Amino acid sequence: MLSVETVDLSYGASRCLRGVSLAVKPGEVAAVLGRNGVGKSSLLRAIMGLERIQGGSITWEGRNLAGLSPADRARAGIGYVPQGREIFPFLTVQENLETALAAAPRGSKVDPEVFDLFPILRQFLRRRGGDLSGGQQQQLAIARAMTARPRMLILDEPTEGIQPNVIKDIGKVIRHLARDRNFAVVLVEQYFEFARDLADHITVMVRGEVALAGPTPALDEAAVRRLLTV
Template sequence: MLELRDLSCGYGRSAVVQGIDLEVGTDEVVSIMGHNGAGKTTLLRAVVGLIPAMGGTVALDGADVTAKPTNKRVKDGMAYVPQGQQCFAHLSTLENLRLVADGRGRGKALIAEQLDMFPALKGLLGRQAGLLSGGQRQQLAIARALITEPRLLILDEPTEGIQPNVVAEIEATVVDLAARGGLSVLLVEQHLGFALQAASRYYVLRGGRIASHGETGSGAETDVREAMAI
């Protein structure tokens, strides 16, 4: 579903991430891990087109999208949830969802589907999004992204600053989404337990390059910790 080949990106003339080869298969969850400053968010921003590639290619489902702007990549099936539980704080929970759903043929049905997936939001539809807890805002951000019916969901630190019980809910949702079929997930996560439990494969970034990668399972946590020098 996603294929990065020799991808380099950064800001100005400074390359933050260099020579990245990475794949996310159809209906697969893949985790990217690494310390702060390793280049994880920069890499995601290049994948969705928020910053240009300095070299290499980004392909979505076999089609080269390296030169496409972000809105075209979204139309092609990417959805991006940046870190920080971002929402339109002055709008209600329902208004946040309607912003994305309005104009879509299945708009009302898509909102209903997301409320079934995140039932905690049902009782908060009239509340300003800025007054929600961090966990509630994160669920809203993911629900809003899923309304676009993506083929690839990109999550940047979805558990950052979230209470443990909501972390478990988000993990279960990510696993369930991939199991249903029709959606691949690229997950940037520092919570090792979550990252390795939710994903089938992982990559570790260090100094803007891939330090290690492999399948999750027995021995994976040791390999990740060694690659991150924990």
């Protein structure tokens, strides 16, 4: 289980996260919603160890992550799919996937299951990352995270700038990983319907704080939408 407890994060004098808490168990999808600039990516970066928190704690499978590098966290089973995908444009699909093997158990190979999840990648193994469409790059970014054999995935706006048919495929994969493979999933989104249809619980952030949180069926959808539009 991932447990984020009352986390504070500042960039210099500028407070970015204040007392943010979030929990997600294996088999569950937790969605974090909020407008641009509320701190969603910073929260994921803090979970991944790419930002240092000034208060609170982040624990994963009972272990406090304080002091663990991003590479240590990847080896501890946390897979990260960053906003904007950050695939390597001059590396092939195969090579992009292989970059994640550093975080996998020694001697691992690219898991053929990623090609069952995203068949297009098998077809494009020798193509350069930069020559893929946005949707294909997003699938590659998820497949790359899977290559390190994580038990949790944190995804930062995976639907951003992606065509509806690919969004649907990505939704299916996220649901499959949570339901059938018992992954814990943290999904940061601005696309409300996508998050609602996948998430067991939803946290809405406003200006670095949790404004609303609860199980998806119990949430007041109108209130959530108001917080996403004001």
